[in-house]
Amino acid sequence: MTLGKVGMYGGKFYPIHMGHVYSMTRASTMVDELRIIVSYDDEHERNVLLKNAKIPHVPHYTRLRWWTQLTKDLPHVHVHAIEEKQTGQFSDWEFGAKEIRAAVGKEIDTVFSSEDAYTSYFEKLYPEAKHVILDAARQTYSISATRIRMEGIMPHWDMIPAVIKPYFTKKVVIVGTESCGKSTLVRNLANVYNTAYVEEWGRTYYEKIGGCEGITMAQDFPEIAFEHKYYEKEQLKKANKVLFIDTEAIVTQFFSLAYLGVRQPVLDEVAKLQQYDLWLFLEPDVEWVDDGTRSFGEQQVREENNTLLKSLLEEHHISYHSIQGNYQERLEKSMHYINKLLLK
Numbered sequence: 001m002t003l004g005k006v007g008m009y010g011g012k013f014y015p016i017h018m019g020h021v022y023s024m025t026r027a028s029t030m031v032d033e034l035r036i037i038v039s040y041d042d043e044h045e046r047n048v049l050l051k052n053a054k055i056p057h058v059p060h061y062t063r064l065r066w067w068t069q070l071t072k073d074l075p076h077v078h079v080h081a082i083e084e085k086q087t088g089q090f091s092d093w094e095f096g097a098k099e100i101r102a103a104v105g106k107e108i109d110t111v112f113s114s115e116d117a118y119t120s121y122f123e124k125l126y127p128e129a130k131h132v133i134l135d136a137a138r139q140t141y142s143i144s145a146t147r148i149r150m151e152g153i154m155p156h157w158d159m160i161p162a163v164i165k166p167y168f169t170k171k172v173v174i175v176g177t178e179s180c181g182k183s184t185l186v187r188n189l190a191n192v193y194n195t196a197y198v199e200e201w202g203r204t205y206y207e208k209i210g211g212c213e214g215i216t217m218a219q220d221f222p223e224i225a226f227e228h229k230y231y232e233k234e235q236l237k238k239a240n241k242v243l244f245i246d247t248e249a250i251v252t253q254f255f256s257l258a259y260l261g262v263r264q265p266v267l268d269e270v271a272k273l274q275q276y277d278l279w280l281f282l283e284p285d286v287e288w289v290d291d292g293t294r295s296f297g298e299q300q301v302r303e304e305n306n307t308l309l310k311s312l313l314e315e316h317h318i319s320y321h322s323i324q325g326n327y328q329e330r331l332e333k334s335m336h337y338i339n340k341l342l343l344k
């Protein structure tokens, strides 16, 4: 026997945090059907909520999608987004309540929130419903969305639900030509920042075949780029605030040009869709290491390749930080840029 038939749990959820998930989960156990309402007002969000805020704009459809993901195993929970002006007037709530009723399409008999102060509003807007107040003291998760907006996501990482973390994870990509210390740096950075990394997929791809010498085909490169992207998506789920990525589609294009002289339009298209927060470019000034899968060891060839890769990055309007020096200097310089990014 549940407390009510149709329950409503509303808010801006900007962003959703664990306190919201806790309240929603408890509410979902008390009614036959729960409707989550995401109220949005684009202008207010951009001009007021985000004033002096330390988080990026999160469109309402993203918040709708987050709730959908969070409740995908709860068939009796449904999510709606309604536009509701936020001028601070009670008339906003009156208008919102009409929209909510229309979206739900059924009588709402239970209204959930964590605010005692909402009782008088709800008595007028939903006289037929009881107001259930969940964890008003916010004892289970002592957090508010306002605090996250003002202080940023990173200091409150543990309050962000796991399915939402990838949205806020910073993606750092490390690029460069052969044997300039990318894979070592990526692994070291992942250790130092206690997070996941994405290895260079081309290497894994050819290891599976048994080698690349003399058997490279043009079709390999788009496959490498696609498989890399899939792996990146998987690793993003495991990342802790930041993900380190070894190479991307422009480097794959570079290899296609260097090995076969073939420019692949599909790789340019993949490159256009990429969104990384920080690009680190490793210069070829560390010693060449022949690991059996490398082909361009002479210093002059290394420099020509370096110029080619930089020109491809410029074509895509990528701004990167150039990283030089020995392994110690490379780690320290990279950490300098990463720390700045995480503090932003």
Ligand SMILES: NC(=O)c1ccc[n+]([C@@H]2O[C@H](COP(=O)([O-])OP(=O)(O)OC[C@H]3O[C@@H](n4cnc5c(N)ncnc54)[C@H](O)[C@@H]3O)[C@@H](O)[C@H]2O)c1
Residues within 6 Å of the ligand: 009, 010, 011, 012, 013, 014, 018, 019, 020, 022, 023, 039, 084, 086, 092, 093, 094, 095, 096, 097, 100, 112, 113, 114, 115, 125, 134, 135, 138, 139, 141, 142, 143, 144, 145, 146
């Ligand atoms: N028109 C309506 O009937 C109606 C009803 C409810 C909400 N709304 C809309 O939602 C907005 C209010 O949302 P908000 O900004 O108060 O909240 P919000 O989006 O941050 O939070 C939504 C709900 O979660 C609760 N909550 C927040 N932190 C919690 C924590 N740590 N632990 C447990 N619960 C927690 C809040 O008290 C609130 O009830 C209003 O401005 C309005 O636009 C409208």
